Amino acid sequence: MGTIQPRVAEPAGDELALVHAAKAGDISAFEQLVRRYDRNVFRIAQHITQNREDAEDVVQDAFLKAYQNLANFQEQSKFYTWLVRIAVNEALMRLRRRRPERMVSLDEDIKTEEDSMPREVADWAPNPEQLYSQGELKDILGKTIQGLPPSFRTVFVLRDVEGLSTEETADALDLSIPAVKSRLLRARLQLRERLSKYFKNRTGGDGKK
């Protein structure tokens, strides 16, 4: 069985030059960095906050904060990882404001045996995309990830949607590598379990190899 191929390419070689130019006051260089990463920041923000308005605010605030604090960027990590760290903090802050009754923290580590134990073991139809229209599919995926604890969906979106490495994810979220791996495993398994209700093979047969 094949492994997952990361989709995010290495940053373009000119990234550091743009950062240096922006640090020196070249605002058009910073605008190029905005163009390069605004889609990613929006996607991350929307995944975490699950609210369009909040996601728009996060994009603006994260880039403004990055601009204001560029001098403090020590270049020990990629600019993008540093930006993601800012965006995640902004997104979690918005989420806490909207849900003050619930403690929202990246340290949240809900441990139950059953959340990782697969119950649904029917194979999926060969191509779930053929079962639903694109709109229906997005609706299912959105509703499904919304049900995950924020700490799980944050790790999932950084690792599996945005393609950050485990080390970069740990760095961006200020978590240990084992903590990232543990949350990622449970996020993946919980999503799989929930999606199985929609995608399991209904065409008959026992699905055995």
Added chain:
Amino acid sequence: MTCSDFLKELTDYLDDSMDAQTRAELEDHLQWCHNCYVVCNTTKMTIEIYRDSHLYELPDDLRGRLRTAIMSKCKGHDGSCT
């Protein structure tokens, strides 16, 4: 190897971040354990479907508005970066 052992290694297996011997043991388990095979396959599909879904894409018009707002705030910021 038990199914529980397999599950613990699933993330490293899918990310291809393990030594060859552990990988061979997991693949041996997959040969005969139908449930783990299905869980592994559908977990991989879960990751791929989210990665390829274009969920929460930033529409062009909103993208333009956000960029204008960001750059206007940056220009309004006192001087360049501090």
